[in-house]
Amino acid sequence: MTEHNEAVIKTDALIIGAGPVGLFAVFELGLLDIKAHLIDILPKIGGQCAELYPEKPIYDIPGFPVVTGQQLVDNLLQQIEPFHPEFHLGEMVVSVARHESEQGVLFHIETDAGTRFEAKTVLVAAGGGSFQPKKPPIPDIDSYENTSVFYAVRQMESLRDHHVLIVGGGDSALDWALNLQSVAARVTLMHRRDEFRAAPHSVAKMRELVAEGKMDLLFGQVTGLEGANGQLTAAKCKGMDQAAFRVPCDRMLPFFGLTMKLGPIAEWGLNLHENLIPVDTEKFETSTPGIFAIGDINTYPGKLKLILSGFHEAALAAQKAHRYIYPDKRLLFQYTTSSTSLQKKLGVNG
């Protein structure tokens, strides 16, 4: 084990996933004086609501005849503001370990960015799993990944003086084409058609660079890779007229959006059933005491993958979480409409 010097973040509850259910869990935990940190693999808050359908109307949130995905996220953020949740975005949880100590059970959690947490309880609100880059179904692409094929750019310098083929027509493809154009030996942007979904000024800039001969723009799709031992030498392509051609390159960056994969959740030692986490319907606790699973990621008899079900699950999980965090305190059931102490926590009293 390597020694880490960075401070471990201590929290009552760690919520994995900042979608609507994870966000509402902050509220239910907050009413019970449980402080929460949230981690999400996306660089933004809101999970699928923000990533997949920010503008899509949702009709089955109680009390809202219609609300868009983004409005719901914005409202939830406003609702949980009194509890000052702390977000850790763009990070993926790689490990969750349970430790029994003299102070009781503690969970040690680590992300792919090296952030470490010590939590008294963990709520997995990971929806459909982690959003990860879509991998083009090109034969043998696996053998080039992380040597010649990359789905994200961590450091531009790593691409200096390389012949980079960027595939895609959205903002990621355009942004990286523009950023890398001055670093790489040559940037070639390939897209299946002469229309781009990216910001108009990026598209204009790209066309300008192409006109000046500073980068190349090709139309087509990659069908195969040439090279050996993970070292790419060219991409085999076909145009929309199905004509074959090849593009010499030693790095390829495909940008085809995101897809949901279960990801490292499978390695946290929790029982799984068909990529879902079985829980009881009283506390929504997993096979590991102290770890809860709420929202689309869990399963139980009669489960409905609805946001409203996730809200209910968050409320009940919070009750049990209170028992772990305050084992000596009796939990009094209270309503936000009438309880002075709850209203104080919400900042609406006096």
Add this chain to the structure above:
Amino acid sequence: MTDVTFIDHTGEARTVSGTAGMTLMEVAIKHQVPGIDAECGGACSCATCHVYVEPEWMEAVGQPASMEEDMLDFAFDVRPNSRLSCQIKISDALNDLRVHTPARQS
């Protein structure tokens, strides 16, 4: 009821039926047709319900709208007969429609 046939990448055909107004994706999910993932549930936001419409059905099915064209950029091996099945509403005019599903959606 409208019959539609999904042919997977191995050539296996499955004929299922739906009612007019349902999307082709909904018909596939209802009958658990493999090869259609539909991660986003029909919001035209994920391109994991990609299908190839058989050439003789292209005219009846029509062309994708611009939002769907944009989303097809996230699909793989896009061809002139590519469509997202969540954007095709079935009707009597599409009875016996035949579409092919790709080997992988994502």
